[in-house]
Amino acid sequence: MPMSDKPKAKLTAGTTTVSVGDRVTLICSVEKSAGWKYEWFRRTSYLSEYRLNDGENGEIRVSQGGIYRCRGSRGEPAFYSDTSDEVNIYITFSNKVIVTQKPSWSQIFRGETITLTCEVQGDEGVQWMYEWRTPQSQTSWRNNKDWTITASISGEYSCKSRSTYYSYPSTNWSEALSLSVSDKPKAKLTAGTTTVSVGDRVTLICSVEKSAGWKYEWFRRTSYLSEYRLNDGENGEIRVSQGGIYRCRGSRGEPAFYSDTSDEVNIYITFSNKVIVTQKPSWSQIFRGETITLTCEVQGDEGVQWMYEWRTPQSQTSWRNNKDWTITASISGEYSCKSRSTYYSYPSTNWSEALSLSVSGVLMFLLF
Template sequence: MGKHKSVSYSTGWSNPIRVSVSARPKAELSYGNVDVPIGGSVTLTCSVNPSSSTWKYFWYRGVKTSEPLTTQDDVILSNGQIRVSQGGAYWCRGGRGDPVYYTDYSDSISINKIVANKAVVTLEPNWSEIYRGETFTLRCEISDGGDTEWDYEWITASSDKPSEQSEYIVGSASTHHSGKYWCKGKMKNEKSSTDWSDSITLTVYNKPKPVVKVSPSWPNPGDLVTLSCEVEHPSAGWRFYWYKAVPKPSDNYLYSYQLLPGSSNGTEEDSYIVHGHTHTAGYACRAGRGDPVFYTEYSKPKFFWSGDFHASASLKVSPDRVQHFYYDSVSLICGGNSTSWRVMRFTKDGDLSYCFSWGTMTGSTCKIYSYTQSDAVYWCESGSGEFSNTVTKLSW
């Protein structure tokens, strides 16, 4: 028999397929809210770019090396999403194939669980209207906080933000402390916090200057005179301090102030009774509150005039007549046991000034002209602190 030759066969080449090898993708984690409300949950979403229906998603809480979360771990899983009700740090990654090929982990997100404890902002002292220079303390208090250790977070509409402490102490208030303040507590070593407190509004005003009033302005000798003290932006906590105005002709200041009897610790009442005065006198007040005491400015002094004609200081008018003519010059002459004098004027508009503003003071005499005057009363003050009891209303 003859030998057969063996024959080999092959197919043609297949169409080519392109395989692209990319770097390992990194999962991306997105979220809408990081605070879990009381009794609620928040939703996190995991994705891989480029997306594919073949990806499965694995979720982690606490540390990346832990086992993936399951529905038994107080979470609800769906394709690429998870609903969580516990606080903590969360990661995700994608995986596919068998054996599973994993993407890189996503960046982590810290979820904060809101607890039932209530945060409250309190202010000490307990008045919301504060003045420049006053001391105040804001506190973040946690109701039913028990033995839990807390950190604190503040937000404010003011330009000065408190640090992460339970107290915010300001030794000298400024206008930039004005605004709304909120706080919340965060449990130490846990991703849980209270909800934000209700806000408290703080308004810082410029230091007030009170107004003292005298009634009556023209008492008969021996009458009782009532002083009252009014503070702008009325608020709680004030005590009132009452002073006699003492002339200081040789000083740049018009008056010094001496505390009246019974006023060293202030009075709760905003009024004060002056007993038994028979001569002209000036009075002032100021208010104070807090510890240490924050004082307002002194009020402008207010005067009452009494007709005691036996005073050691006096005021005479020259020429001494009831009616003066327009463009007349009039001399107001101070007399008494002093070498230093000034003549004061108090207008019906409440303007207090002395002679050099509207006349010429030479020694004990103030020379004035009718065209410089307004409806006012005049008196003398001595260098030894005396007021003249002859007060003159001049008319032209």
Template sequence: MNTTVTESDSGGYSCRGRRSSSWTEWSDTITLRVIAPPKPTVTLQPSWTQIYSSVIYRGETVTVRCEIQGGEGAQWTYEWRRGQVNIRPTSSEYRISRATESDSGEYSCRGRRSSSWTEWSDITTLTVSSPPKPTVTLQTPWAQIYSSTTVTVRCEIQGGEGAQWTYEWIRGQKNIHETSSEYKINRVTESDGGGYSCRATRSSSWTEWSDITTLRVTDKPKAELRADRTAVPVGGSVTLTCSVSPSSSSGWKYYWYRNRKPYEPVTNGQISVSEGGLYSCRGGRGEPVYYTEDSESVWIDTTASNRPVVTLYPNWSEIYRGETITVRCEIHGGDTEWDYEWETNSSIKPPNQSEYRIRSASSSNSGNYRCKGRMKSSQHETTEWSDSVTLTVSDNEPCPVLTVSPSWLSPGASVTLNCEVEHPSAGWIFYWYKAVPDLSEKSSSYELLPDGSGTAQDSYIIHGQTHTAGYVCRVGRGDPEYHTYYSKHKFFWSAGQFVSLCHFNKLMFCD
């Protein structure tokens, strides 16, 4: 009887017996099949170590298992080695608690039943390393993160995929109650901003804390609307441009509104419009759409064909302080009723009426004036601006100059008085006075000469003068009438008479 079989012992076996000279029949055949013991396989538990490069982390527990396919139920004895070094266990499992780098190596095993050994298994490599350092990333399609958007903060462990990690999160020095690899923030606010860090554990092994990744939340942006002009010219258009700052932002579509209602389904940042109204815009991006705040509204007018004209009344080349002047805005054509708007660089702005009456002009009224009209029946319809008209108000008082001819005369001769003023054609009328001395009061008064009130002539003739006398003049114009100061005294002398000049006191005279 064989005690050790080999594959050559395989075959069909039968037998017969003999007693004396008599043989039995041959027995039925029994087949013996001798095969080599199956080759073991080394596996690692938990299962992720088999899928992801047989890597475990320092401090974790792993079971190295020797499996013999088809050998279940047999009484096997096992032999293990790591590299070329035999290790102690004789069972099918080798449990490593709190692994260290020294447990790394190439593991193989074989099994024995009776006196028969299996082959050595193929090598399975176990690597024990430090847990990888996680990385925190921000999942958002935009470089700039605005309030009310959705942001996912993710903790990524390179090479740790498939493992059952439990995560821990902090923002600044505060723990976040989240144990998964993602922390989703819906409608992010400024309070969500800060430095995020994470770590993870599986079994009893913790990774390091990740480096800090800072989430910066910017206030919700506001769209900006610009117009290349504020009124649609006759037969033309106005270009409107909508933008969102900063310029590095991308992916925006633009939504337009006229009179606070959607204008037209365009998403361009620039449009041309040919009708007046109150325009605004906003930006939007993403899905669902995240909208910016609305821009400031811009009022666009439509220009009527009528063009106003600014006139000055009276239209004198020089206006003096204290005079009355009217600035008029005149719009010709049709029976349209208008509201008026003025624009000036003077320090005083006219009221929104067709006329601006300045009752006592000063240099603060000097400037360029222009106007436009807005239809009362359609507030989007305006005229163009008129051409500018310049109003100049002088703070210098005009000073008339009186001359007398001749200054010496014989009794009974005629005397001619001439009163001269700057800008003589500018509507001046003349006033002529005789100075009458009052010797008791040591003063003088002024009498209008006959027909000497408000004459259009700048000269006055006195016939048959017999006495030494003094005369003055002044001028005036406008409604209400503006008067200059009196001229200086002028005398003519009658032979044989002398008059003390001390009696002609100075009232409102030119210097």
């Protein structure tokens, strides 16, 4: 090379194709001479050429696609070599893109809120933008990989990603996630039995068929109590001892999505308990003016609070809390009782078999 000819910088690249997120080494040199510092330049199809700020020692590592050149400078004032030939660095996307769904239920119902996520595997160190393709439309690019939607129609959802560096191409579309959207379901309420003896319990089961993730709410009303929500049974099963009209519904997700409420189930409380009247003292002959106590005994009454009503030869009492009734004997006749739980939703028992009380005249004592 004649001494008067200006040298030309040489740019070499480890590779001209690199996966997004990786880097490639570029080396600039001016052969057979020393003392050079180096300047680097980059442009794209839509960005004019600009100078990079690093790499004076002749080597840089880049992660952006684009068209690169370099030149050397030395001395004061600076003497510049001719600029190198261009090297085009291409960014490829080996990253796999997948769509995930949360909650991951296989069955989604119209009106439910779900979140779709565009996952770029091996995306360390890269800032991504995301685009979605739905059964109805295609979204614009957005910065958030999560996309929360209200389910409306069945179909396939896919996404693709692109680095926020515009010089990168986008990934291919992901494999589609197939979303099955059904009409709102109706809860189903089943009962072990609809008739239960007072003091016993019956199991109620609420379910929303062919779907998962539900919690359950229970409601009860009677002919004189408006409907109210019970405090237990989120797992879909409760045991109840009160009669009444029951309904249930399922809820899932955040915000909560509710199924339609179940049909009503009426639980009837029956009294298989036998009621008997006992007398104390148990003398067969009672005299007018004597004090005796009648007791209304409910057999098999464990765990139940009772009220009692009495029927006498002369009248019928009001309901009272005490099963014992102390009276002063006055007339002969039949005495019977019946019981009712303090839960007003329970009916009363039948009347007991009557206790026949024989009351004689006043006992006279003879003194000798």
